[in-house]
Amino acid sequence: MMPRSSLLVRHIHTLAPMDGRHTVLHGASLYCADGEIRQVIASGGKLPKADRVIRGDHAVAIPGLVNTHHHLYQTLTRAYGPAADAELFDWLRVLYPIWARLDEDAVHAAALAGMAELLFSGCTTTTDHHYVFPRGHGNLLDVEIEAARRIGIRFHPTRGSMSVGQSQGGLPPDSVVESEDRILEECERAIGKHHDPAPGAMLRIALAPCSPFSVSPRLMRASAELARRHGVRLHTHLAETRDEERYCLEHFGKRPLDLLEDAGWLAADAWLAHGIYFNRSEIARLGRAGVGIAHCPTSNMRLGSGCAPVLALRRAGCPVGLGVDGGASNDSSHMLAEARQALLLQRLRHGAAALGVRDALRMATVEGARCLGRDDIGTIEPGKRADIALFDLRGLSYSGAGDAVSALLLCAPERVDTLVIDGRVVVEGGELQTIRLEPLIARHRRLAAKLVVTDL
Numbered sequence: 537m538m539p540r541s542s543l544l545v546r547h548i549h550t551l552a553p554m555d556g557r558h559t560v561l562h563g564a565s566l567y568c569a570d571g572e573i574r575q576v577i578a579s580g581g582k583l584p585k586a587d588r589v590i591r592g593d594h595a596v597a598i599p600g601l602v603n604t605h606h607h608l609y610q611t612l613t614r615a616y617g618p619a620a621d622a623e624l625f626d627w628l629r630v631l632y633p634i635w636a637r638l639d640e641d642a643v644h645a646a647a648l649a650g651m652a653e654l655l656f657s658g659c660t661t662t663t664d665h666h667y668v669f670p671r672g673h674g675n676l677l678d679v680e681i682e683a684a685r686r687i688g689i690r691f692h693p694t695r696g697s698m699s700v701g702q703s704q705g706g707l708p709p710d711s712v713v714e715s716e717d718r719i720l721e722e723c724e725r726a727i728g729k730h731h732d733p734a735p736g737a738m739l740r741i742a743l744a745p746c747s748p749f750s751v752s753p754r755l756m757r758a759s760a761e762l763a764r765r766h767g768v769r770l771h772t773h774l775a776e777t778r779d780e781e782r783y784c785l786e787h788f789g790k791r792p793l794d795l796l797e798d799a800g801w802l803a804a805d806a807w808l809a810h811g812i813y814f815n816r817s818e819i820a821r822l823g824r825a826g827v828g829i830a831h832c833p834t835s836n837m838r839l840g841s842g843c844a845p846v847l848a849l850r851r852a853g854c855p856v857g858l859g860v861d862g863g864a865s866n867d868s869s870h871m872l873a874e875a876r877q878a879l880l881l882q883r884l885r886h887g888a889a890a891l892g893v894r895d896a897l898r899m900a901t902v903e904g905a906r907c908l909g910r911d912d913i914g915t916i917e918p919g920k921r922a923d924i925a926l927f928d929l930r931g932l933s934y935s936g937a938g939d940a941v942s943a944l945l946l947c948a949p950e951r952v953d954t955l956v957i958d959g960r961v962v963v964e965g966g967e968l969q970t971i972r973l974e975p976l977i978a979r980h981r982r983l984a985a986k987l988v989v990t991d992l
């Protein structure tokens with residue numbers, strides 16, 4: 537049967553499919569049809585005809601990067617002076633009242649801006665953890681989903697939530713929390729309206745109560761029950777700081793992971809952001825359960841939170857993906873830079889041999905995909921979705937580089953040259969093909985200035 541659309545990426549200089557065998561191909565071509573990779577053709581092989589042909593002889597190609605933790609709305613409050621040098625709890629206390637003013641227009645522009653940055657960094661799939669829903673400010677989840685469709689990124693938004701405000705002993709002000717009944721209703725509505733369980737899906741919903749210091753154990757348990765009724769995944773922040781650990785011991789008499797297990801979350805359908813403060817037996821329990829971890833090295837260093845036990849978590853059996861975590865605690869959305877940070881941070885702690893460049897790239901691709909419950913993305917192989925990132929080797933950053941794959945992380949983080957998502961060319965020649973960038977920057981800047989006083 538003739539495909540509806542086809543794409544040939546021809547004669548790729550260096551192709552790293554991340555297929556688990558450390559394969560590297562030179563001069564290979566990729567034939568994609570109807571959004572799927574159909575053939576990997578070795579150098580010299582006969583090339584099929586395609587509707588669209590892209591040259592790859594100047595580029596290194598890898599699977600599109602997978603971002604497993606983010607808060608896109610925070611791009612509006614990045615590098616905010618009063619929060620610039622704070623640790624997590626103080627950083628949150630400064631920013632919550634500003635985020636209480638978010639509306640649909642702001643969230644839409646923030647999502648587009650963060651997604652554009654992700655695309656430029658070679659990212660083809662992202663999640664988003666949106667948990668601020670001020671009453672009467674519109675439907676903030678729906679507008680970010682509209683932004684993802686418009687820009688063309690594969691999207692796993694989570695319906696986040698906060699239900700325990702300061703008056704109940706929580707950290708956030710009461711102005712940014714919702715009732716638990718409303719949260720659960722909205723979660724169910726979001727799943728019914730948007731979730732696509734089919735293979736190759738461009739959009740899947742997950743449920744994401746925010747953190748132990750902003751939701752109740754009851755909401756954690758109810759979210760897990762609701763997620764399992766509908767076959768969607770679960771996400772939350774856990775073991776990010778010592779302050780969080782102290783909060784859990786003081787308020788619940790339990791360590792964060794025990795709280796999580798009591799709520800029914802210690803299972804392979806959950807993935808956790810950060811996972812820094814786990815002890816040895818907790819790491820073994822997480823590994824046995826197959827819980828995913830979104831490692832966010834830049835945010836962890838920026839807020840001085842700590843260094844996650846990435847090697848031990850991977851050895852225990854946890855899929856460990858990478859997350860750029862938050863426009864306001866990174867303060868960027870560059871996935872290649874995040875993989876570089878992950879590599880450097882583990883090497884600082886454990887030595888240069890402890891984590892290879894290809895291991896860091898596996899976390900940024902196939903292990904991230906596992907965190908999101910996907911086996912149809914994260915590698916370049918026949919039958920997988922056509923999510924491919926090509927970086928131009930001809931620029932100054934890579935001049936003199938001996939190994940193209942190592943150059944991706946050891947040299948300065950580059951901007952993607954060509955990005956294919958589900959067979960569609962979304963970035964070409966370093967330019968976004970789906971939206972115009974300059975008007976977006978002007979709009980994003982204007983809406984940020986409405987929220988906070990900026991110098992820019």
Ligand SMILES: [Zn+2]
Pocket residue numbers: 605606607665773809861862
């Ligand atoms: Zn986060």
